[in-house]
Amino acid sequence: MPLDRANVDTDYIIPKQFLKSIKRTGFGKNLFDEARYLDKGLPDQECTGRPLNPDFVSNQPRYQGASILLARENFGCGSSREHAPWALDDFGIRCVIAPSYADIFFNNCVKNGILLIVLDEKMVDQLFQETAATPGYTLNVDLAAQTIGKPDGSTIKFDVEASRKHILLNGLDDIGLTMQHADAIRAFEKSYKEKAPWLFA
Amino acid sequence: MSSMTLYDKLWNSHLVKELENGTALLYIDLHFLHEVTSPQAFEGLRLAGRRAWRASANMATPDHNVPTTTSERSRGVDGIVDPVSRIQVKFLDDNCKDFGIEEFAIDDPRHGIVHVIGPEQGRTQPGMTIVCGDSHTSTHGALGALAHGIGTSEVEHVLATQCLVQKKAKNMLVQVNGALKPGVTAKDVILAIIGKIGTAGGTGYTIEFGGEVIRSLSIEGRMTVCNMAIEAGARAGLVAVDEKTISYLQGRPYAPKGELWQQAVAVWRTLVSDKDAKFDAVVELEGDDIVPQVSWGTSPEMVAPVTGKVPDPALAANDSKKGNYQQALKYMGLTAGTPIQDIKLDRVFIGSCTNSRIEDLRAAAAVVKGRKVASNIREALVVPGSGLVKAQAEQEGLDLVFKAAGLQWREPGCSMCLAMNADQLEPGEHCASTSNRNFEGRQGFGGRTHLVSPAMAAAAAVFGHFVDIRDVPLL
Numbered sequence: 001m002p003l004d005r006a007n008v009d010t011d012y013i014i015p016k017q018f019l020k021s022i023k024r025t026g027f028g029k030n031l032f033d034e035a036r037y038l039d040k041g042l043p044d045q046e047c048t049g050r051p052l053n054p055d056f057v058s059n060q061p062r063y064q065g066a067s068i069l070l071a072r073e074n075f076g077c078g079s080s081r082e083h084a085p086w087a088l089d090d091f092g093i094r095c096v097i098a099p100s101y102a103d104i105f106f107n108n109c110v111k112n113g114i115l116l117i118v119l120d121e122k123m124v125d126q127l128f129q130e131t132a133a134t135p136g137y138t139l140n141v142d143l144a145a146q147t148i149g150k151p152d153g154s155t156i157k158f159d160v161e162a163s164r165k166h167i168l169l170n171g172l173d174d175i176g177l178t179m180q181h182a183d184a185i186r187a188f189e190k191s192y193k194e195k196a197p198w199l200f201a
Numbered sequence: 202m203s204s205m206t207l208y209d210k211l212w213n214s215h216l217v218k219e220l221e222n223g224t225a226l227l228y229i230d231l232h233f234l235h236e237v238t239s240p241q242a243f244e245g246l247r248l249a250g251r252r253a254w255r256a257s258a259n260m261a262t263p264d265h266n267v268p269t270t271t272s273e274r275s276r277g278v279d280g281i282v283d284p285v286s287r288i289q290v291k292f293l294d295d296n297c298k299d300f301g302i303e304e305f306a307i308d309d310p311r312h313g314i315v316h317v318i319g320p321e322q323g324r325t326q327p328g329m330t331i332v333c334g335d336s337h338t339s340t341h342g343a344l345g346a347l348a349h350g351i352g353t354s355e356v357e358h359v360l361a362t363q364c365l366v367q368k369k370a371k372n373m374l375v376q377v378n379g380a381l382k383p384g385v386t387a388k389d390v391i392l393a394i395i396g397k398i399g400t401a402g403g404t405g406y407t408i409e410f411g412g413e414v415i416r417s418l419s420i421e422g423r424m425t426v427c428n429m430a431i432e433a434g435a436r437a438g439l440v441a442v443d444e445k446t447i448s449y450l451q452g453r454p455y456a457p458k459g460e461l462w463q464q465a466v467a468v469w470r471t472l473v474s475d476k477d478a479k480f481d482a483v484v485e486l487e488g489d490d491i492v493p494q495v496s497w498g499t500s501p502e503m504v505a506p507v508t509g510k511v512p513d514p515a516l517a518a519n520d521s522k523k524g525n526y527q528q529a530l531k532y533m534g535l536t537a538g539t540p541i542q543d544i545k546l547d548r549v550f551i552g553s554c555t556n557s558r559i560e561d562l563r564a565a566a567a568v569v570k571g572r573k574v575a576s577n578i579r580e581a582l583v584v585p586g587s588g589l590v591k592a593q594a595e596q597e598g599l600d601l602v603f604k605a606a607g608l609q610w611r612e613p614g615c616s617m618c619l620a621m622n623a624d625q626l627e628p629g630e631h632c633a634s635t636s637n638r639n640f641e642g643r644q645g646f647g648g649r650t651h652l653v654s655p656a657m658a659a660a661a662a663v664f665g666h667f668v669d670i671r672d673v674p675l676l
Contacts, residue, residue: 005528006521007400007500020266020285022240022292040628040646041316043285072521074401077434078640079619080336081238082352103370103404103436104336111354123589127391130283163222174354176207178362178661181226185254185364188228195214196328197455198465199230 001057001066001093003032003042008071009078010105014087017043022141027083028090032058062135070127071098076105085112095141097148099124110164113171115143117158143169204475206372206440208407211472213348215330216365227367230329232359233315234302236293237621238334242357243296251317254363256294256301260324263290263307264314266621269584269611277308284301286622288607313587313613314341316554320402320424321587323453327442327469332359337554338636339430342439343423344446345472347407349436371481373406373435374474377414379488386564387422388556388635388654390486390496391429392413396504398484403435404606406482409474411441414488420449421558428555429637432501441473488527493670495541496639496652498529503639507657507669513537532641533649534629544622544651547630548606549581549654549662550644553618556635557586559593561655565635566599571676575665580609580664582624584616608662633661653671 014158018030020043021079029047034040036058038051052059059064069088076084085108088096095115109116120129130150141148143165147155166172178185193200205213209429217226239261246252253259271639273280278294281287290307297304306314311322316337319325327345332338336350355365361504375394395402405464408430415423423440430438440446450456457465492506503526505512514526514537530537535544551557551565562585574581583603585591594600600610617624618636620643624630635658636643639650653661656670664673 006525009500009638009640011619011638011643015642016619019237019621020283020289022244022289024241024244034646036640048366052523062450074404074434077400078336078431080334080350080352080637082241082354085352100404101400102401102434104352104431108352108354111352157636161222163220163224174366175249175358175361178226178364178366181364182362183224185228186216189363192228194470196465198461199326199329201457201461 001063001068002070003057004072004128006072007074008100010076010081010084011078013076013084014081017041019081024086025088025090026065028092031087031091033120034054065092067092067094068139068141069093069096070124070131071096072124073099073121077102077103080104082108082112085109085114087180089114097124097127110167111174113168115141115168117141117148119156119158123156148201204478206474206478206480207345207409207439207472208347208370208372209478211328211330212369214328220366224366224368227410228331228364229359230258231331232259233319233323233333233338234259234293234356235265235315235333235335236263236289237265239296240289240292240352241353241357242360243300245357246300246360251361253302253360255298256664258363259360260303260319261293261304262295262312262315262318265615265619266290266306267568267614268622269614269616269624271612274307274612280308283623284351302593310588310592313590314554314557314615315556316428317557317586317590318549320344323450323452323456326450326465327446327472332365334525336431337428339436340424340428340554342427342430342437343420344408344444344449345440345469347437347439350431356371365661370407370436373403373408373482373484374480375408375410375486376412376486377410377486377488378412378626379414381414381418381488381491382671384656385491385493385652387425389491389494390435391426392496392501392504392652393486393491395429395433395501396468396494397486398433400432400500400502401434403430403433406435407439407474408433408435410438415440416443419560421443421560424558425555429501433635437530442469477649482633493654493657494606495667496650496659497533497535497541498524498526499532499641499650500525500529501637501639503529504652507541507667509541511535511537511539511541542669544631544667545577546633546661547577547579548632549578549658550617550632550634550636551658552582552586552616553636554586555637556655557584557590561635562590562594562599563597564654565659566602568656568670569606569608569663569676570602572606572663574662577665578662582611582617583608584611585613587613594639606663617644631656633667
């Protein structure tokens with residue numbers, strides 16, 4: 001699903017009225033709410049039956065069921081709300097391809113098992129063109145092999161940090177991993193307390 | 202040892218352990234929590250049977266979602282009319298009790314915007330690592346602390362382990378030389394910086410702000426600058442410690458006392474970048490060149506001097522920018538070439554973690570004093586950053602000045618900066634706002650935000666359109 005817009009901010013991905021929820025799920029129906037619907041969305045509102053913006057990409061029949069989002073530079077800038085990756089995930093987006101991302105959003109996606117792929121601007125531009133020109137255009141992302149398969153059988157290699165890849169492939173619990181270093185944290189605290197006792201007063 | 206930047210020093214002093222692939226376990230001294238980005242983190246801890254690693258290193262307050270009218274606020278949490286908001290605020294109260302975390306609840310006189318009350322209470326201290334589930338945590342860098350926003354998974358991670366897995370950022374120095382002209386403020390400085398380097402210019406960096414202009418700013422002014430580092434893409438902004446930092450902290454409720462104060466100050470004085478420290482990028486601006494700024498578009502980089510015009514997309518640097526400009530003009534209902542001072546306004550908002558401190562309110566009050574809100578302004582809100590800021594302003598009579606001029610004097614909270622509560626723009630309305638983001642829909646569905654300094658917002662309220670604050674005599 002191509003979203004041809006630079007500097008997409010997290011307010012655009014999920015507007016603030018939906019941040020009142022104390023749950024992690026159910027944000028998918030409000031993904032890109034202000035662009036996707038023609039009316040103003042309210043929290044806890046049933047969304048079937050709301051007037052759709054026919055020009056918005058997610059409302060076009062050819063992109064139904066998409067799990068890869070194609071985006072432009074600085075995707076996810078602005079607020080640190082993790083509701084943004086929660087909304088993408090709940091909608092069914094498992095992978096985003098863009099030239100660059102905002103830092104906090106990038107981390108938040110890794111925590112939620114969403115793969116963010118960085119490709120150079122020219123390559124992304126080409127994917128936008130090919131997607132637009134070919135209804136039914138499908139990409140196939142293979143994280144283990146670090147490749148994006150195109151309909152013509154060719155592949156694009158992408159980079160991913162080994163640690164992030166490991167976490168994504170194995171669905172690891174970050175806190176559990178850090179807890180393995182609990183002794184190191186305690187040792188650090190002990191010596192730190194001697195250096196900066198006012199922080200522990 | 203080779204010379205280090207301030208950021209290098211802060212990083213090194215909190216390094217618990219280097220991990221694989223260039224990441225590291227970093228110790229977190231202070232964690233602020235609020236009602237919007239914490240509920241799912243507490244739920245996660247409960248599900249996994251985990252407790253807070255060090256409850257005393259956390260502090261909470263509800264701010265994003267709280268009403269600002271006195272009628273709703275006078276009844277505490279039960280007075281919140283919106284049932285969804287009330288549940289979220291109550292949930293924070295309950296979670297803090299369960300996990301033993303200190304909270305300034307909605308009816309505490311010290312309640313306020315988390316980034317205002319942290320420094321105000323002296324919780325924020327130089328040399329600390331500080332995080333919060335809010336991107337404007339960069340504010341605290343003004344006191345020489347390494348502070349940045351995190352997501353909810355990381356909120357849970359910090360609660361459980363007092364650490365974060367981090368990758369070290371690169372070092373950027375933004376140096377503002379010379380001196381500011383009268384009427385030009387910290388807000389204009391940071392807007393000019395973002396206008397120059399762009400909204401992604403600082404991505405991957407920690408920005409240290411330096412130079413004579415930054416040194417000349419008050420601590421509150423430095424907070425305004427660091428607050429918006431994230432609007433330039435940098436998660437953290439920093440200002441080196443100097444005598445202003447130390448005198449700001451002295452005597453604050455949570456600042457160290459007695460011998461510990463002496464010990465702390467000795468360490469704090471070392472929190473500056475070494476003379477020959479190397480930065481990966483250096484950006485310089487001349488303070489004398491900066492004029493009061495107004496944002497005209499839907500990204501904080503879309504700013505113009507108040508003396509300027511709405512730019513022509515045809516003159517944009519590249520096609521991508523051109524497209525952004527066209528999109529922004531369409532959303533804002535503006536045409537290229539319109540003088541900034543001709544933009545008609547409907548509302549004014551003075552508040553937010555960027556500009557709701559006492560100096561901001563004094564600057565705004567000085568402009569509206571002896572004047573009246575213009576007839577085309579439907580509503581002008583003044584929302585102090587904390588209960589203590591409000592009390593101080595009232596002691597100085599600023600509330601009376603605002604009310605006499607026809608502005609509304611509200612209870613503290615984030616309010617119309619992100620419009621999660623009832624303080625919102627109507628579709629199509631233009632607002633002169635002292636907040637930090639002019640994204641589409643940020644201040645209300647279809648609302649159009651113009652970012653300005655408190656004095657510029659106040660002048661916009663009484664003249665009904667933007668005016669060059671340098672031409673406005675104080676009455």
